[in-house]
């Protein structure tokens with residue numbers, strides 16, 4: 689579906705729900721997904737086309753992620769860890785270091801983070 693996917697573990701479940709919803713639509717309604725990534729602790733999907741239902745599934749995914757810990761998916765708040773923007777639950781904030789956040793990015797699924 690997309691060539692460039694970098695999904696943080698805590699945001700994988702809502703992304704799977706999103707894809708399941710889109711894949712249940714007729715193929716003609718599917719958007720072209722160019723990139724899925726995180727930027728400044730927010731999920732980002734670059735896509736074109738797609739029906740209203742497909743775009744709605746993507747918007748729902750983005751909304752769900754905005755309150756989920758990037759690591760575990762628990763309820764989270766925006767944090768700044770040594771200058772690094774993160775969306776973390778209390779438990780993961782307590783454990784977080786900048787080096788840990790960099791390592792987390794490297795554990796994303798998919799390819800390299802190629803944009804900006």
Ligand SMILES: [Zn+2]
Nearest residue numbers: 757760777780
């Ligand atoms: Zn967490």
